Amino acid sequence: MRISQEKRSHIMRTIHSKNTKPEIIVEGILSNLDINYMAHCHSLYGKPDFLCEVYKAAIFVNGCFWHGHQCHMFRSPDSTNKYWVSKLQKNSERDIRVVSILNNLGYKFIVVWECALIGKRKLDPLVLQDCLEEWLLAGNGNCEIDSKGLKAMVSSI
Template sequence: MSPVEQKSFRLKRPDFADVPESRRRNMSAIRPRHTKPEHIVRQLLHRLGYRFRLHRKDLPGHPDIVFPGRWKVIFVHGCFWHRHGCGNSVLPRTRREWWEAKLHRNVERDEAALAGLRKLGWSPLVIWECEIGDKEALAQVLHKHLGPPGSRTV
């Protein structure tokens, strides 16, 4: 998407004057990188023997975890922000139209990033926040995507 298209695609930010201060503090504390789910996945990867890089800005979508020798990347997505469809992705009741448009943009951006990575020869994996609770299942998914630790399989 060109910068001109991105600018015209942005939504006008609402005033938020009617939102309670506690809710505004909560929402402003949410960060795009180094989230708790991301830390959990990184710790598990490290325990399993994998080594990786973080947040490569030269790749589409700035993947959370990058394995350059394997040409593999991992995104750790929050269910609400990236519209997983599970019980954690319920839309707020206030300003529903604004949230729908905002979150729809996130999904479109995610799809474009995944397509861009595949086009460049990278193999992406998306791990959802709700999938992190079962460490054994997550370890199997990671091992299947990455291959054995220490190898550089493409």
């Protein structure tokens, strides 16, 4: 189904970049774990969604579409395909830079993917909480949480 340019523009304007449902879920988990954190940390490169300074941990809650996560929730748009390929490629390049810079500053990094938080294949909230807690307390590397659970980040995000 093709959507008019006007309707597409309206839809895109309604998409928020912070305080999204996935971010609110992660914030609730951090609160349940009694973890001190700062939300939307603009003072650190990459502006992590959550920063846990005690653990030198940066948490990003990434939308599967916006960051090109190859999961069941990602679908390349039919319209203006050239634009979106370029946009998603630039997002991916920026994400790689952010990981490198944060690691050089001594921070560990985790991406919590949208597919882990919402939809039919989302993780059980207690499993998600266990994954975040395990990474914060024991993990010392870059990781990601998707609909299959916690895993080390071995390639670009």
